[in-house]
Amino acid sequence: MTDVREDKLETAARRLATDISPDRDLWPGIAETIASPRRPRWTPMLAQAAAVVLLIGASSAVTYVAVKGQEGPVVQVAPELLFEQASFGSHNLGPGFQDARNMLAAEFDAELVRLAPEVRDDVEANLKIVRIAIVEISQALEEDPDNVLLQERLLRAYRDELSVLRRVGGLTRNVMMRNDI
């Protein structure tokens, strides 16, 4: 009996109206929005993400300045290791982050030559993967700047990149300390 009633229910559900006119014309609100040029929005999520990245970059720079007394040897930078402009979609993360990132990059280049060739290859391969991801996610964000998932992934990729850069510095410093002993 219950099954019969439920079957009747589904039959009745198919007869429910699927086309329902809104009480008011909704087009003017839509037209107003789509007529205005789309501006990139500085969302709270984006602001937080940028702040975190900036903080990581700045703290890394301070650490670098404190630990490193003088410039390392000048190293030729391979073209594939050139940095992409750090950005979220159409938003640059600012000169502060970029400067910190450049300092870490310089340290990275100096320290990289001290690594064993196979380790160096691994590091460069990992870094290349991270940077390709940054470029691809940034391009995706250009098309969909409000996509929170992409913003989070880009932030994570920046973190990964900084982490690799810092770990290389740590690796070589540890090696140096052991040699000193």
Next chain:
Amino acid sequence: MAALLTANSSDYSQKMVTAQTDAVADEAAWIRQAQRSDARAFEALYRLHVDKVYGLCLRMTGNVSEAEDCTQDAFIQAWNKLGKFRGDSAFATWLHRIAVNTVLGRIRKSKREQDRIQLVADTAPMPVATSDTGELRDLSDAVDRLPRGARHVFVLHAVYGYSHDEAANMLGIAAGTSKAQLHRARKLLSQQLKQQGFEA
């Protein structure tokens, strides 16, 4: 007389087929124009589909003002994503998917949805679907009172005719969950309507 009726019927069928073909052709042309940022063509698409999109939003949210906002958001999203529409599915299905995502997105953003719905249920009249009358109105109201998950599945599957796979895909759930929610919805509706002597 019979011949006349047959002729008239044939003419009518032919006109209907022609009208439908014209509508499809018009829609395809409007889509192409709207993809080139023609707002007038997009308005034509809006006029063509607004009742279905609003109906879906209204059935899913159970609230007129939420449904209006969702409908506007869905069409704005559609405008922004129009360049990505490749015609792999019908435009109406593509719009429905956007509308469902819009409804779910708004629900996720509003942590106080349950409170708001309760408030609306207490203070505002239930939404009116003009062509639902009598027992269908009772059913419509009962659907509005279903728990959110069960309501969404029931609306997409039982009212709009999407398969479990399609409904599950739209809602971001497993097909098995969709079936379970439908079963739950049917039980709850059956219980609710039994007391009202529902004989649809």
